[in-house]
Amino acid sequence: MMLPFFLVLVLAVGAFGDADYKHDDEECCSAEDRREIQYIWKRVWAHSFTDRKVAIARAIFEDIFDHQSDAKKLFTRVHVDQPDSGEFRAHLVRVANGLDNLINLLSSPAVLVEQLKHLAHQHEARQGVTKAHFEAMGSAFARVLPQVSSCFNVEAWNRCFYRLAKKVSANLP
């Protein structure tokens, strides 16, 4: 009578143990991950001219539009139909600088949390932005950044990016 009970207990503990481990493994954005991303990011943004930022951000947006066709109409306000227009290029720079800001704040979590809340409010104000769009943005970065930076650590990037994106898109549909 006692043995089956014991077995069930062991199995249950085992299952929870595994689940915990997997959760940590997938989600934890470790201090080393954050330092790695800050290091890579500095090299992606090798110089302060906007050309490189625009080119990379545009590649990321094109990837998002390829995978989430409904996302494109969200950006009509910034002239997404004329990708070479000043308005759209300025928007790309704003997105790149916004992310730059977040990555620089990875070493000051208290400020980062407030900044993420602020960004979340900004996106909640835009009708039609969904959690799925942020997921697509994450995959877009994971596909584009390895092409512009050698030794790009996709795993570390994903672990940290999805944590950031989750906070920004927490209240989105």
Added chain:
Amino acid sequence: MWRLLIISALTALTWADTDRGQGLLARFGETGDPRLAATALRIFALEKKVDVIKQKLHDADKFDPAHFVSELDSLVTRAEGNGCADRQFQCGGSDRECISDLFVCDGHNDCENDHDEDDDVCSTDAVKAGNVFTGTVTWHSCLPIEDRVTRIAIIGTKRVKFFTSRVRVTAQISVDHVEGADHHVETNTFTAAGFFNFGTRRLVLFPGAGKLKNVGVVCEFNRGDNERADCTLGYKASKNTCAHALLHLQD
């Protein structure tokens, strides 16, 4: 004179615990020549001494003073630094000289004392194909991984003749880990490629895929031999260290 002979005979008797010894004693006892018997006893005592010395030689094999000194020397050098910048080689000797590690074992004497082309500096014994280094990797950051027994097997080397200061190395890294409720051992194997640098005595390996895809393995043969290496695992881009291991060559 007779007393001495009796004493030595008694000594020999106490020593002569083997059949061979007793046979000798009996044979010479029959001949009746005491001087011959005494000589035989002396020869027998000498044989015993030779056996003891043989045993001592065998034991002495375990202690290698030269090896010990060279290990101590490299540990002290590591602690005090060699005065050279990163990616430089210290020629050593009494007049200190630093040269680029790209010039070490390139077939051209660049040090004043020619130390950069010495046989012991340019030995490829550490990265001979077939070498298997083993040890326990201890992760302290980056990823939540327990301590695991890890083997690095050198499966191939290539040294291009126009750039001999590096040996290109292909290796197989296998990691044992305990899985499941029955705690059976599973082994993950990754293929890694990298190089050996004679100047820094470092073997650098990059696993191409799997969990260690973004991790580089740097093994420094800094123990004064080609058999033990201090290894560090770290992120490739930022060089943040994640894990340590002391690997030694498997017999």
